[in-house]
Amino acid sequence: MSMYAAVFHGPLDLRVEQVRTPHVGEDDVLVEVEATGICGSDIRVYKGEKAARQGSILGHEVAGTVKTTGNRVTGIEAGDRVAIYPVIFCGRCHFCLGGHPNMCEHRVTLGYQLDGGMAELMLVPAPMVSKGNIFKIPDSVPFEHAAITEPLACTVNSIDLCKVKTGSSILIIGAGPMGLMNLLVARAAGASKIIVSEVNPERLSKARELGADITVDPSRERLIDVVKAETNGLGVDAAVPSVGLPDVIEAALLAVKKQGIINIFAGSAPDAKITFNPNLIHYNELTLTANQNAPPSCFARALELMNSKQVDVGKLITHRFALKDVPEASRLRIE
Numbered sequence: 001m002s003m004y005a006a007v008f009h010g011p012l013d014l015r016v017e018q019v020r021t022p023h024v025g026e027d028d029v030l031v032e033v034e035a036t037g038i039c040g041s042d043i044r045v046y047k048g049e050k051a052a053r054q055g056s057i058l059g060h061e062v063a064g065t066v067k068t069t070g071n072r073v074t075g076i077e078a079g080d081r082v083a084i085y086p087v088i089f090c091g092r093c094h095f096c097l098g099g100h101p102n103m104c105e106h107r108v109t110l111g112y113q114l115d116g117g118m119a120e121l122m123l124v125p126a127p128m129v130s131k132g133n134i135f136k137i138p139d140s141v142p143f144e145h146a147a148i149t150e151p152l153a154c155t156v157n158s159i160d161l162c163k164v165k166t167g168s169s170i171l172i173i174g175a176g177p178m179g180l181m182n183l184l185v186a187r188a189a190g191a192s193k194i195i196v197s198e199v200n201p202e203r204l205s206k207a208r209e210l211g212a213d214i215t216v217d218p219s220r221e222r223l224i225d226v227v228k229a230e231t232n233g234l235g236v237d238a239a240v241p242s243v244g245l246p247d248v249i250e251a252a253l254l255a256v257k258k259q260g261i262i263n264i265f266a267g268s269a270p271d272a273k274i275t276f277n278p279n280l281i282h283y284n285e286l287t288l289t290a291n292q293n294a295p296p297s298c299f300a301r302a303l304e305l306m307n308s309k310q311v312d313v314g315k316l317i318t319h320r321f322a323l324k325d326v327p328e329a330s331r332l333r334i335e
Helices: 040-047 126-130 149-161 177-188 201-209 223-230 246-255 279-284 296-307 323-334
Strands: 002-010 013-020 029-037 061-069 081-084 121-124 134-136 169-173 193-197 214-216 236-241 256-264 287-290
Touching: 002 323, 013 323, 040 323, 061 121, 061 149, 134 296, 149 177, 149 256, 149 296, 169 177, 169 223, 169 246, 177 193, 177 201, 193 223, 201 214, 214 223, 223 246, 236 246, 246 256, 246 279, 256 279
Parallel strands: 169 193, 169 236, 193 214, 236 256, 256 287
Antiparallel strands: 002 013, 029 061, 029 121, 061 081, 081 134
């Protein structure tokens, strides 16, 4: 039997074609894909800026309906609505044992090393099933929202690292989808002042719509001046550069108060470099951190944020494409 899938053959070569339907082993689960998000990382793979196995099916932001389970699988049944945590982790390495399976030394990820969700059907292999990577979706969460659980989990991890709580102030630089998700999660965590910096007028307007207290176009205003004016000269408690540009990270370093936190959220070009005076960090006791992906616990919390209506990711969905149009959708993201 065969099915259709978006297969990566190399940079700028993504084709929707017929492939063999996955074989379901005794410990595997087969999911009928209902929705898959197109991540910025998928676009970096498409452009040749990030590695993925040639011949693989892309897509790691996946939600669907269980179609078939292996005869040794328990707790998951045909018909279950599910979202998939996309990282296979070993459970034995230093990072797994320390509670950070997203940093697993032996990690394998759907849509990169394994076939992902840009397909009619997706196999969830036995190691993912046994480690609890399949999460049941609450009835209140639509499939297209559930497909965004993985990136939302990354922003839950981000806001945790920023130690945002009731009354916190935070600067988010970049109002793309991930910046806006940081905004939504920061608000849910209790942030009382959220400043968003963005040069794109449409995205800046979206940030205001989603609840940003202050929006800044740094091409028209000095960001640091606005931040200082809005924080009694102190600076914000935390800053999240959600754009992978060196000058954005440097701007974040200047915008936080003493003992503030800067969380580098976005990946940068392979040859990117930043230059700053280390005294800026030393004398101000700044914390410079980052997050890449998120552990399963953040995935579960992201689902709960959607289920409880604290976060509405539906407001971030701008386009919907059929599977046959995935190459067009990928080209649209880079134009």
